[in-house]
């Protein structure tokens with residue numbers, strides 16, 4: 531009753547921000563993302579009658595397992611078991627810094643736990659389960675470029691592949707400016723979104739925005755695509771900054787990099803940024819511009835570490851266990 535899964539984190543081009551159901555994590559809008567091949571979580575789950583309670587170790591540190599236990603309870607219900615589990619998880623990147631470790635973490639936990647219990651579920655069913663633990667985790671289940679259709683209830687809100695990972699050669703440079711943990715959890719941000727006076731306007735435009743982004747993705751029109759991704763990140767931060775109370779996840783280093791991206795574009799280097807709930811920033815370029823961007827970043831003192839990503843497969847079971 532042991533299984534291990536690897537799941538990628540993902541970067542959203544159209545963001546999930548705000549929910550209509552906080553318990554089931556049904557989003558107020560659909561979102562679009564890309565899985566990231568170098569930002570991933572590996573998780574091994576073992577169910578055994580020897581355990582009196584669930585335990586969770588992340589990156590060699592024993593941590594509070596209550597959110598994982600809530601998720602395992604959903605999964606245990608499906609097989610009518612009460613067996614407790616030992617969970618060991620490793621991230622390839624710093625967690626709680628705005629790089630969506632909860633997406634990769636809960637996607638990997640969902641697949642590892644359902645496999646360990648012998649459940650044979652469809653991609654849709656696994657995505658639905660993962661969504662209930664962390665919304666964006668449902669986008670880390672299918673391969674490549676992914677859409678999470680908001681749906682209207684538990685059964686209709688899940689993700690599917692728009693295009694496989696080899697569809698478009700684009701790179702997501704994850705720029706770590708600091709590994710400090712965020713002070714306000716993303717969940718609190720989702721709830722605050724409704725207090726922003728500009729949130730209604732965002733929602734009235736979001737379906738059309740998604741349709742246009744999908745068109746640029748289909749045409750592989752990088753400049754239009756990139757501009758829209760950047761505008762969407764700014765829209766997310768506008769909502770955060772006008773929420774009551776306001777939320778600001780950005781650091782001075784983040785803002786300096788946002789400015790630098792603009793100046794690089796003026797020099798005809800097509801590079802665009804996106805942001806989530808953290809100080810670290812994603813820069814998007816086409817594969818052919820990877821070297822140019824690497825060079826530019828080499829002289830930027832705000833940069834602590836760079837993780838370069840391509841589009842990746844979704845969650846998968848592997849045979850190498852962590853214990």
Ligand code: PMV
Pocket residue numbers: 541542544545546547561630632633664665666667716717805806807
């Ligand atoms: O899945 P959560 O609750 O961690 O929310 C993710 C929110 C954003 O990262 C800001 C946007 C997104 O769609 O990933």
